[in-house]
Amino acid sequence: MFSRAYKTAVTVPPLLWVTVFLLVPYLLMFAYSFWSVSPQQTIVHSWNLNNYSELLTKTVYWQTLLRSMWIAARVMLFSLLLGYPLAYFLSFYAGQRKDLLYQMVIIPLWVSYLVRAYAWKTILGSDGVFNTLLQYVHLTKHPLDFLLYSPFAVVLTLTHIYTPFTFLPIYAALEHIPRNLVEASHDLGATPAQTFWKVIFPLSIPGVLAGATFAFVLSLGDFLAPQLLGGPSGIMISNIVVSLFGAAYNWPLGAAISLAMLVIVVSLLVFSERLEKKWSFR
Amino acid sequence: MELPVSAQGTHLPRSRGLLLHAAAVFAFLYLPIAVLILYSFNGQGVGGFPPRNLTLDWYRILFADGPIWDAVLNSLQVAFAAMVIALAFGVPAGLALDRAEFPGKAAFRRLVLLPLILPGIITGLSLLMLFNLASVKLSLLTITLGHGTALISVATTEVFAGLQKLDRAQEEASLDLGANYWQTFWAITVPNLKLPIIGAALLIFTLSMDEIAVSFFLIGRDNTLPLEIWGRLRRGITPEINAVSTIIFMFSLVTIVLWYRLRMRAEGSVDVGGELIESTSVNTLSS
Numbered sequence: 001m002f003s004r005a006y007k008t009a010v011t012v013p014p015l016l017w018v019t020v021f022l023l024v025p026y027l028l029m030f031a032y033s034f035w036s037v038s039p040q041q042t043i044v045h046s047w048n049l050n051n052y053s054e055l056l057t058k059t060v061y062w063q064t065l066l067r068s069m070w071i072a073a074r075v076m077l078f079s080l081l082l083g084y085p086l087a088y089f090l091s092f093y094a095g096q097r098k099d100l101l102y103q104m105v106i107i108p109l110w111v112s113y114l115v116r117a118y119a120w121k122t123i124l125g126s127d128g129v130f131n132t133l134l135q136y137v138h139l140t141k142h143p144l145d146f147l148l149y150s151p152f153a154v155v156l157t158l159t160h161i162y163t164p165f166t167f168l169p170i171y172a173a174l175e176h177i178p179r180n181l182v183e184a185s186h187d188l189g190a191t192p193a194q195t196f197w198k199v200i201f202p203l204s205i206p207g208v209l210a211g212a213t214f215a216f217v218l219s220l221g222d223f224l225a226p227q228l229l230g231g232p233s234g235i236m237i238s239n240i241v242v243s244l245f246g247a248a249y250n251w252p253l254g255a256a257i258s259l260a261m262l263v264i265v266v267s268l269l270v271f272s273e274r275l276e277k278k279w280s281f282r
Numbered sequence: 283m284e285l286p287v288s289a290q291g292t293h294l295p296r297s298r299g300l301l302l303h304a305a306a307v308f309a310f311l312y313l314p315i316a317v318l319i320l321y322s323f324n325g326q327g328v329g330g331f332p333p334r335n336l337t338l339d340w341y342r343i344l345f346a347d348g349p350i351w352d353a354v355l356n357s358l359q360v361a362f363a364a365m366v367i368a369l370a371f372g373v374p375a376g377l378a379l380d381r382a383e384f385p386g387k388a389a390f391r392r393l394v395l396l397p398l399i400l401p402g403i404i405t406g407l408s409l410l411m412l413f414n415l416a417s418v419k420l421s422l423l424t425i426t427l428g429h430g431t432a433l434i435s436v437a438t439t440e441v442f443a444g445l446q447k448l449d450r451a452q453e454e455a456s457l458d459l460g461a462n463y464w465q466t467f468w469a470i471t472v473p474n475l476k477l478p479i480i481g482a483a484l485l486i487f488t489l490s491m492d493e494i495a496v497s498f499f500l501i502g503r504d505n506t507l508p509l510e511i512w513g514r515l516r517r518g519i520t521p522e523i524n525a526v527s528t529i530i531f532m533f534s535l536v537t538i539v540l541w542y543r544l545r546m547r548a549e550g551s552v553d554v555g556g557e558l559i560e561s562t563s564v565n566t567l568s569s
Contacts, residue, residue: 001454006463007382014375014434015384018394021431025408026396032411086307089300101304103542108311110534111318112492114508115527118515119314122321122328122524129317133331160310221401224494228515238403245407245499255411258404265400 029262032255041249051256061240061257068236069264071155072219076166078159079215083166084208088200091174092182102171105164113161117225120157124148124229149231157229158219165218166211173207174200205279213272217265237261315531322524340525350526353510360426360506361490367430368486372437373479377471379438380445395439397432402495405432410499421502428500429490436489437482444478477545484541488534 034047055061086105094101108116123129126143134140147153177200185195223238230236237257244254321328325335344350372394378384379391397405409428410420418424452474456466472479494508501509507530511523 001450001457002381003463007378007384009463010374011378011382011384014371014378014438015386015390017371017431018375018390018434021409021412021427022393022396022405025405025412028411028415029404029408082307082310085300085303089297089304093297093300104308105311107535107538108315110488110538111315111531112508112511112527114492114494114511114515115318115523115531116314118511118519118523118527119318121515122519123314123317125329128329129321129331132329136331160314163307163311217399218401221403221495223403224498224512238401241403241407242498245410251411254407258407262400262404269399 029255029258032252033259035252037250037252043251051253054253055256055260064235064240065237065260068220071151071236072216074155075158075162075219076212076215079163079166080208080212082163083211084170087167087171087174091171105167109164114224116161117157117228120153121148121229124153148229151230151234153229154226154234157225158222162215162218165214169210170204170207173204177203206276209272209276213268217268220265221261318524319528322521322528324521328519328521328524340521344522344525350510353505353507356422356504357491357507360422360429361487363426364429364433364490365483365486368433369437369483372434373441375434375438376441376445379442394435398435406496406499419502420500422504424500425497425506428496429493432496433486433489436486440478440482441475444475448474
């Protein structure tokens with residue numbers, strides 16, 4: 001029923017816009033990663049793999065990349081440990097309070113990301129809320145100074161930020177499980193634990209994968225929380241990229257590192273999508 | 283208070299452990315927010331237990347703080363303009379995905395979602411390279427273009443989901459009765475998509491107000507609010523930041539409540555951003 005003109009009118013403008021402001025920039029980053037910087041600080045448009053070999057041979061780059069992945073993996077794990085049981089509780093046990101509690105999980109998302117990271121800084125600092133509380137109740141005499149400016153602070157903050165994101169797809173998956181399956185499992189003599197592990201958990205795996213991917217991918221590229229709370233031992237790969245695009249002025253190397261990050265992220269998304277397909281029963 | 287710990291009609295056992303776990307997670311999620319609000323009234327600075335000398339001074343300082351309000355104004359302008367851009371291209375894109383076949387359709391779906399799935403630094407730097415190549419000076423305009431582009435998919439997914447539920451007969455009737463496409467679009471399609479469009483608009487607006495990773499690389503002389511706060515965090519922190527955050531949080535809470543009211547009246551249910559979460563997660567890359 002829609003004419004050719006209509007289809008053109010709704011298709012071409014978005015396609016052009018997205019090409020110019022999304023596709024071209026991403027391709028530009030790809031191109032930059034093969035270029036280099038001259039001693040006079042200009043970009044040399046000659047194609048080579050030097051940036052990639054530098055990424056692989058200079059310890060600081062691949063070590064920071066590995067550390068970032070380790071931080072992201074911990075954030076993913078803790079977000080799942082907090083988010084899954086919460087989603088399960090809400091979906092199966094919360095009864096009439098379900099909607100209210102669901103909104104209560106979402107509301108922290110409306111507090112700015114930056115502000116929540118800042119709030120953790122005021123809690124964890126050596127004269128912060130937590131340390132002064134410990135001294136106030138005479139549990140410690142001196143502030144614990146390992147709390148802030150450490151990978152721990154980064155993992156804690158990012159877990160706080162991404163737990164609701166992990167919760168959401170898991171909750172959606174649990175809500176889609178037909179309740180009569182649970183009923184049937186009970187009637188056929190399964191114990192509650194068997195029902196959970198044989199019926200509910202397998203059906204919720206697509207949600208778990210989506211939530212886990214969210215938490216890992218978004219933490220991996222973060223540079224604000226590490227800079228605010230990480231200290232020297234909590235520096236992540238994006239902090240290095242930021243400095244390469246700023247003071248260090250080596251855009252091509254920065255682009256190569258970003259691209260390495262992009263490859264990790266995209267392969268993870270594809271991998272998780274494959275697994276989701278395998279586990280979804282639609 | 284009686285708490286519901288048994289699952290209705292599913293024969294799952296009562297579980298105290300799950301209840302305690304849920305309470306602990308909520309405490310974890312709300313602790314920083316409670317601290318943030320409480321210490322905005324603290325006369326003794328951002329830390330220090332117990333809070334002492336409760337005062338409204340930080341709010342007084344905040345209201346007299348020119349640069350913060352300039353930044354708020356900048357953020358509001360950017361968010362509004364980004365919302366217009368994202369809707370102007372996102373709504374047609376939703377229609378296109380529902381009604382048109384074109385080469386690269388599957389790739390297009392994935393591409394528009396990328397800015398929400400990838401770490402913000404990648405999109406921010408890519409756009410920085412584009413503007414650098416085109417010799418465009420960084421300013422609030424470049425941030426607006428970045429936000430508008432990154433958030434197109436919010437409008438696209440909400441509108442696409444709305445169209446899936448829409449009965450095309452009305453549009454067909456309108457066209458049969460002699461209205462042209464433009465008239466049909468404004469008289470039939472848009473009113474039928476009112477809720478998805480308003481929902482997308484609100485979501486785009488709030489996401490833009492809070493965005494920092496992309497803005498970080500596209501900033502010119504004028505700051506948006508998150509960047510202004512970021513700058514201050516590096517110079518040393520005062521409860522003034524708690525105060526401004528508290529006000530913004532209250533403001534977004536009121537907006538959400540109003541939106542829920544509107545949506546409850548219209549549909550009897552609420553799922554703001556639900557379509558987006560489903561499309562960015564469960565079917566991330568499937569077409």
